[in-house]
Amino acid sequence: ETGVTQSPTHLIKTRGQQVTLRCSSQSGHNTVSWYQQALGQGPQFIFQYYREEENGRGNFPPRFSGLQFPNYSSELNVNALELDDSALYLCASSVGLAGLTDTQYFGPGTRLTVL
Amino acid sequence: GENVGLHLPTLSVQEGDNSIINCAYSNSASDYFIWYKQESGKGPQFIIDIRSNMDKRQGQRVTVLLNKTVKHLSLQIAATQPGDSAVYFCAETDNNAGNMLTFGGGTRLMVKP
Numbered sequence: 001e002t003g004v005t006q007s008p009t010h011l012i013k014t015r016g017q018q019v020t021l022r023c024s025s026q027s028g029h030n031t032v033s034w035y036q037q038a039l040g041q042g043p044q045f046i047f048q049y050y051r052e053e054e055n056g057r058g059n060f061p062p063r064f065s066g067l068q069f070p071n072y073s074s075e076l077n078v079n080a081l082e083l084d085d086s087a088l089y090l091c092a093s094s095v096g097l098a099g100l101t102d103t104q105y106f107g108p109g110t111r112l113t114v115l
Numbered sequence: 116g117e118n119v120g121l122h123l124p125t126l127s128v129q130e131g132d133n134s135i136i137n138c139a140y141s142n143s144a145s146d147y148f149i150w151y152k153q154e155s156g157k158g159p160q161f162i163i164d165i166r167s168n169m170d171k172r173q174g175q176r177v178t179v180l181l182n183k184t185v186k187h188l189s190l191q192i193a194a195t196q197p198g199d200s201a202v203y204f205c206a207e208t209d210n211n212a213g214n215m216l217t218f219g220g221g222t223r224l225m226v227k228p
Contacts, residue, residue, distance in 0.1 A: 002160075031214070040123060042204050042218030043159065056215050090158050094214065103149065104216060106158035 002026055004093050004107035012113045013081050021076045021110045023091030031055070031096035032074040033104055034066060037088040049074055050096050078112075086114045123202060125223045134192040134226075138205035138219045141186065145207040149216070150179060150190045154201045162190070162203075192224075200226045 003026035013019050025032050031050045035043035045058035049068035063079040072093075078085055088111050092104035128134045140148075146167040151159035165172045165179045165188075172179050178191040188205050202223050206216040 002158075004158075033214070033216070035216075042206075042221050043216070045215045045217070048214060058215065092216075102214065103161060103164055104214070105161060106151070108158045 002093075002105040002107065004091060004105055006089075006091050006107040006110050008110060009108070010111045010113075012115060014115050015081055015083060017081050017114075018077065018079045019081060019112060021078075021089050021091075021112070023074045023076070023093075023107060025072045025074070025091075025093030026105055029093035029095055029105075030072050031094045032068055032072065033092045033094070034074070034076045035090040035092065035106075036060075036085075037090055037109070039087070043090055046076070081114045083114050086112060088112075123221050123223045125225060127225045127227060128195050130195060130197060130226055130228050132195055134190075134195045134199070134224060136190045136192075136203050136222045136224065138188040138190075138222075139186060140188060140205070140207045140217075140219070142207060142209065142217070143183075143186065144209045144211060145217075146209045147207070148179070148181060148188050149206045150177075150188075151204045151206060151218075152199075152201045153204060153221075159204060195224075195226050197226045197228055200224055 005024045033048040034046040037043040047057040052068045068074045088109040090109045092106045094104045149164040150162040153159045163174045176193045180189045202221045205219045
């Protein structure tokens with residue numbers, strides 16, 4: 001186990017609704033990244049937070065937003081849910097070494113189903 | 116990352132044999148590579164990593180080889196066990212990408228007892 005936790009485990013929503021997913025990073029890690037993994041595909045980068053600031057964003061629309069808190073935990077918010085948002089949402093934490101890529105450790109994910 | 120839809124490439128090996136999983140990447144600026152293992156219903160689990168200033172790195176029963184000339188990465192698993200059955204992803208990043216990981220499409224490893 002990595003020490004990265006996510007909640008809830010599973011979630012069912014309907015189109016148009018809003019959802020908030022939560023992540024607690026591993027102790028000592030100040031960087032959190034969020035990924036979307038559709039069935040049968042590799043994870044796709046949504047965005048990353050470093051010391052409470054957004055530090056990079058993938059090709060996702062503005063209705064995907066996030067927050068990082070002083071304790072480095074993080075939230076992913078998705079507004080106006082669409083059927084294609086159904087996926088496994090993964091959170092990964094890393095130490096956050098300035099100027100150097102470092103290993104990201106993943107949580108178990110939240111399975112979101114949009115009906 | 117690559118989009119291979121619902122049909123992942125599958126590698127089927129006999130228990131005790133060695134497995135080799137391959138990955139091609141496209142970004143010549145990539146400087147850090149990671150192999151992850153993902154079991155059904157779980158998040159990706161870190162296996163081994165390698166930086167671009169190396170061409171080989173060994174762990175416990177696993178070896179990663181990096182060929183930057185042809186942009187190819189491989190994961191070798193020695194004495195494959197049933198517990199190794201999972202989907203394996205390679206991921207890459209570079210300093211300019213702000214630690215954003217780009218994942219390959221994945222390979223399903225099935226170990227026959």
